Amino acid sequence: MKPIGPLMWEHRLIERMIRAVKVEIERIARENTVNPVAVDVAVDFIRTYADRTHHGKEEDILFREMKKKKLTPEHARIMDELIEEHREGRKTVARLVAAKEQYLKGDTAAVATVIECLRWLTEFYPKHIAKEDKGFFYPILAYFSEAEQKAMLEEFFEFDRKMIHEKYNRVVDAFDTGRP
Secondary structure (H helix, E strand, O other): HHHHHHHHHHHHHHHHHHHHHHHHHHHHHHOOOOOOOOOHHHHHHHHHHHHHHHHHHHHHHHHHOOOOOOOOOOHHHHHHHHHHHHHHHHHHHHHHHHHHHHHHHHOOOOOHHHHHHHHHHHHHHHHHHHHHHHHHHHHHEEEOOOHHHHHHHHHHHHHHHHHHHHHHHHHHHHHHHOOO
16 A cells, blocks of 8 residues: 555545535525534544644655655645645634634624635635645655655554544643633
């Protein structure tokens, strides 16, 4: 198995969540109300699965290994773009959380910001995934030997194995300090 396999599988689950978020955007726009639980579920998925788990493997393993290689200018540019796109996604999720909190405090104008952030995410992820799937993941495999690819794949699996513990250690820490 190639190390891009797990990354591609993760893309399919992210795409499913994006479809569900689009349905929620329609509901919010129609009813002009925010379901904070739905926003929290979307935020948790994006932060934990799409960003920390998926983008974490890209940034902490794949891109780290790529930086050790002599990349073509195009591949170096695309990698830099992907990293910047990850940052923009994090900023948008933070704006979404802030807007949801404003809504919960009674600011009905925050509905527009919630919709704006959710729409941005539903437009961002398909383009970001297409860039990786169609023009990046397969070509960059040529930089790595079979042994290097196998080592990255093993590191991906170890990364995943630790993620559940990382997430729930944070949950318990927050709960224990009175900030669930």
